[in-house]
Amino acid sequence: MTMRWSYALNQWNNGHDRFVLREEHARAFKTVAVGGFDAVEIPCGSGRWEPLGRKDWIEKFYGSVAGLKDALAQCGIAAVSSFLFNPAEPIFEEGAFGLSVLKPADHPRILATLVQYAALLPALGGDTLVVRALPNWAADTAVTPEAMATAAACWNAVGAMAAEHGVRVALNFDCVTMARSADDIALLLDQCDPATVGLSLDTADAAIMGIDPAAMVERFADRICHVQLKNALYRDTLDEYKLPFPEKFLLAGGGARKITRWYTELGDEDGIVDIAAVHAALVAHDYRGWVVVESDQSPVPATSTLLNAWFVQNRLTVRGVAA
Known part of the structure; x- marks a missing residue:
């Protein structure tokens, strides 16, 4: 088996009043399939924000989980490769308004x-169950062995549970997390069971933090079990991840530099991620997990999907996106 390719649906759902009809879902599925991808990644969350992000809402839209699988198949999609979960996001159905792995x-x-x-x-x-590994940076928190042991206890419990279903947990570190270096990431990862908990490498967010994603592959090749392959345009040189609510004021608001879009397509010549180098490193280490292509903040998701598909098929050394 070679690496497996999927496409993230998060860029299609860019507002709580979007992506709320089955016709919109089918349009996204078909566009992804036309690009040659036969799997998708879905964000978890409250049905108010993520209409495909919970079992009960899937049943409301499609009658059953099998109904969603059939609808995907009719559009050329064979699988949901992964779900993406952030403990801090509110889940209204469960009365959860910001959980933290740092709180036992x-x-x-x-x-x-x-x-x-x-x-x-x-x-x-x-x-593959992808989870946001740690909360945002905060002045009163630090990446210490003790704090990481607390977080690892949670993810090890989740990993053991998921393994009973044949599912692997992958820890994801985005560009506003409290973990700011490869050493920080290692401090948590080393305390997690390698049999059930691996690493999700987000190439764009690593670059925004100033971490070389290709070097991450070399260092963590034996732990990477999921890759979010995407490009970025800028590095956070002002340490604006320390802003309050950085998802709003940095990533959506652009920060002090008023950056309109942090993320871009794989082949963008202004991108700061060497996508080919990351791919080559994965191939060299015989990576066989999911590679989920992503284009956050896309003004036109369908266009971004097809541009990314063209790059994968024509600039990466694979025989089409499914190779």
């Missing part, structure tokens, strides 16, 4: 929430 009291609720996704994934042809 929150661990049982995080575990209980993720049980449904571990059961869902095999039914949809997937096997």
